[in-house]
Amino acid sequence: MPVRRLILDPGAFDLLPGVLALGGPGRRAALFADSRTWAAAGSACHDRLRADGWACAVRIIPDSPHGDPVCDDLTRDALLSDIPESDVFLAVGSGVVNDLVKWLSTDVRVPYAVFATAASMNGYTSGNVAPTLRGVKSLVYGTTPFAVLAHPDVLRDAPAALTASGLGDVLAKPVSVADWRMNSIVFGEYFCPFCARMIREIEPGYMERPESIRAREPAGLRALFEALAYSGLSMTLAGTSFPASGGEHMISHALDMTASEHGVPHDYHGRQVGLGTIFACALYERMLRLEAPAFRAVLEPTDSAYWRGISGHVEKEHAAKRAKVPAAVERLSRPGAWDALRAELAPMTRRAAQIKDCLRRAGAAHRISDIGCPKDRFLQAILHAHQMRERYTIIDLARAAGVLPGAAGEIVEEFLTE
Ligand SMILES: [Zn+2]
Structure with a gap:
């Protein structure tokens, strides 16, 4: 299976450091979230990794003028210009955050895992990215995450429209x-x-x-x-x-x-x-x-x-x-x-x-x-x-x-x- 761990468990935060270690020998993580998913789970992921001795750089993906962040070439390029030195990426979010990190992971060849914050779409376990390129909705073939984690309480508290x-x-x-x-x-x-x-x-x-x-x-x-x-x-x-x-x-x-x-x-x-x-x-x-x-x-x-x-x-x-x-x-x-x-x-x-x-x-x-x-x-x-x-x-x-x-x-x- 391309995805080595699929975890939906009340112990997901505690399991995170061990699961992330499956990505390789290093202990430097880069965590990507938006402002909402940071509050929903990103902050807890960050604290748990730090407590376990990981270095964990954080990048908060900015909102678009219309609200939620978007997965497009401009956002990807902005993130690419400021990638922390890291051994593994952790996406904390759902559709857009997962897609952006999958895209980055493919481009810079750093393995990634995702901590899902909503049962909102099927892209967590797929290799496809659906970005907007120069205004046109496109399809980019990327890598799958090596692990998908989720916590039942986080999924429960996600906006109802997303679920x-x-x-x-x-x-x-x-x-x-x-x-x-x-x-x-x-x-x-x-x-x-x-x-x-x-x-x-x-x-x-x-x-x-x-x-x-x-x-x-x-x-x-x-x-x-x-x-x-x-x-x-x-x-x-x-x-x-x-x-x-x-x-x-x-x-x-x-x-x-x-x-x-x-x-x-x-x-x-x-x-x-x-x-x-x-x-x-x-x-x-x-x-x-x-x-x-x-x-x-x-x-x-x-x-x-x-x-x-x-x-x-x-x-x-x-x-x-x-x-x-x-x-x-x-x-x-x-x-x-x-x-x-x-x-x-x-x-x-x-x-x-x-x-x-x-x-x-x-x-x-x-x-x-x-x-x-x-x-x-x-x-x-x-x-x-x-x-x-x-x-x-x-x-x-x-x-x-x-x-x-x-x-x-x-x-x-x-x-x-x-
Ligand atoms: Zn679909």
């Missing part, structure tokens, strides 16, 4: 795994049944009692944290983000990527992904009901009026997508291909109503209004999401079958408005 965001991120799995399987059948992409099963087997832990997440019960938070950890590990083991990122993520990425172009904020990753998952599951339901869809190659230019300043970047991805569309249509149209595909995908997907119910019972975002996004803006993200990544998803399949764009507004009204 609910974590649930949205893990609930995406039925869609992302079905999209992955579709890619393996249609395009011959590598598919790892072990990784898919690993994610499937932990599903009941968070799906069956979402109220326990809302109530911040230890068992519910543990199930969620473990699900996030395994979800990230499945990406690391498979060597691709396919196990945890399908069409539902594209919708969230489109909202993120256009936020600054359109001069509006975006919400937490997992909260947007949760809504994307409801939509994508509804789309799968409609698709899998079709007996004999007539697949057509639907090609269109990149909508530069929508993407504005990042149209050039999107066009590169979209051109790669357009190149795949005719082959997909040809394979899907072969005799028996559709029946074989839907027989394979049907058991992997979940009903949209089930996903929505789970999010609602957990106190998570389950309507467009919950994420502070006008309905038309969300609809436009659905209608443009296929242009921004070369990855073929349920959104592309539904477009090829003529289900989209027509069904988009109907699904939004049926599942995402109330």
